[in-house]
Amino acid sequence: MGNAVSIFRSVIAPTGIAVGYGVTAALSLWLTRGPDGIVAMWPASGILLAGLAQLSGYRLLICLLLAAAASVAVNLQAGVPLPVSLGFTVANMVEAAVGAALLRRWRVARPRFGRARDVSRFCGAVLIAALAGTGAMTVAVGGGALAALNWFATVLLGMFIVAPLVLMSIRIADPGPRSIHDDTARLTVMTHLLMVAAVTLIVFVQQRFQIMFLPLVALLAATWRLGPLGAVAGVGIVAVIAPVMTVMGHGPLWMTRQSAVEQSFFLQFYLLTLFATALPFGALLAQQRRLAADRADSERMHRLLADSSTDVILRLSLDGVARYCSPAVTAVLGFTPEQTVGQTPILMVHPDDRALVDAAWQRAITSPAPETVTFRHLRADGSHAWLEVAYRRVATDMGEEVVARARDISNRRAAELAVQASERQMREANRLLGMAERAAQLGHWRIDLTTATLFWSPEVHRMHGLAVDATPDLAGAIDFYHPDDRARVAAIVAKAIEKGEPFDFEARIVRTDGEQRHVLSRGQPEIAYDGTTTAMFGIVQNISQRIEAEQALEAARAAAEAAAAHAMQLADTDALTGLASRRRSLAQLDEAVAAAARGGEPLALAIFDIDHFKSVNDRFGHPAGDAVLRRVARAASHAVRPTDLVGRLGGEEFVVVLPGANAATALTVAEALRRAIAASADGVEAGPPVTASIGIATLVPGGSAASLLGEADRALYEAKNAGRNAARLAA
Known part of the structure; x- marks a missing residue:
């Protein structure tokens, strides 16, 4: 029983289209009966084209077979010979099938005649279909150029005028997509269409005045008020009244005493002119009104964004x-x-x-x-x-x-000023180091290698705690050095004497009173005229104060660096959540974009904020809101990968930088992040449960941090518009 019902329903639409085709074709032939009867428009082609565009598969084949049978029957009934009837039928089926295939291929099976692109694609498909049908008729029946031209014009008019009426009726009747005419008052529609009909009747019922321009005026007025609906329906009304009245012997065309063929061609040109004027005008008018509405919506949205x-x-x-x-x-x-x-x-x-x-x-x-x-x-x-x-x-x-x-940026500026103060402290410490170095004490010495005697200046004696007349020999001088430094110093001096080269070292000496001194010793050889080394001459500097100053400076530097690090931490860390601050997050994003550009690696960015956070503050108070922010921060930090950076941009808005993440990885992390936030409420102290909306964007070649932020922000608003508690990837 179920299969029978399904089969019955599957043939209703094809049968209805075929019946409509046959009835319309029979009516057209009846209106033009007689030896001089010429068909000005073939509306059956428009019905079949619109119907086939809605079908596919076996239903389309059924419709074509039924329509072909109806076509043959109607032509035979009108006295057309069987071979010619078959030829006409083949041509009609070819043009409808070609046109429907093009409409589906170009995705205008149900065109919106308020869009210029849809109108141009529809007209292109109809023109190609009419040419295909004319070619098929010429091959199957013959008849010469005049017959081909008449066929092309009648079919073209039928599809141009009738198909839009059928397609627009389907779109209006379809409960799925919303029609652009749903809000048009029925009384207004009827009034303007009746006006077109009345004007057309007045023009084509009389034979005294050539006032065929008046229907165009009425048609444009209807189009201005009703848009594409007024254009399509108005042209259809004129296309019905004008040929019928002309066939009945009325209208301005009889004033010209033209033949039936000439009247037919004139009517076809007249109707094509009306169609080519009204429908593009209606489409452009609808597009202009749509753009104006979009602009008004955009302005309202920008005002809403500014207010929030x-x-x-x-x-x-x-x-x-x-x-x-x-x-x-x-x-x-x-x-x-x-x-x-x-x-x-x-x-x-x-x-x-x-x-x-x-x-x-x-x-x-x-x-x-x-x-x-x-x-x-x-x-x-x-x-x-x-x-x-x-x-x-x-x-x-x-x-x-x-x-x-x-x-x-008051908080950021305060942190920057703290960093500047730390830098000034460090520069001051370096200046003090320079002063300590300039205040160092110096003494000189000389070793005569020919006599093996050592000379010390008084400063060197005082440095060692010796009386001025108590100068030791070279071995005794080396013995003053600290046991840990003695072997190194002896090796350096021996090598310098042996090779006649300068030396430079720092070491510790132990004074006679047991006190240690840090010294810097530099020596150079004295070279005789024959190139031999005769003596070593140099200086020894008490650098104990410098060492002490360096130690003090190191402590000051450490303190300054710690202060600078603390200031940098204040600048780089969000005080409430402990996450990266906005400044650090944006800097990290800039570095990630540069690294991705250098290495060709993927990079993704996610921006998320807490849904309905204002209501949390309003209902539970700001301490609860702060608790929610801290809890969301902890949940986000645990949900992302170790390589990702979570930062707070401000308020309830956060950012996640995802190095090396493509779109799929970013969506996976974002979904984990969304679930973690939704499940993070673990007690009264943690604040009420919340959800988050997440916008994700991936870096494209040539992209920047600003473009990545913009795309992620737009994706965030898409997630919110989708109902919140969702993650959306930027298109």
């Missing part, structure tokens, strides 16, 4: 007066948007930064390129906030204006 952004968004006139200010100004500066609009923000810039901001403003209003400047701006409480502001001149409906994005 944590950055302050402003629209400024070219003389610097604020026309719009986003609500974020309250959190950043303490002013309300109403207090800001109508004011000149540059007047609230710190006096020391005003010249810098004014120069950036002048560049922004004279160039389309964006201009970024960092300065201090007055808060409502009298303090100053560090802002990073990007200006850009844009064209709007109100004329030229400047859009500004202001970001609070």
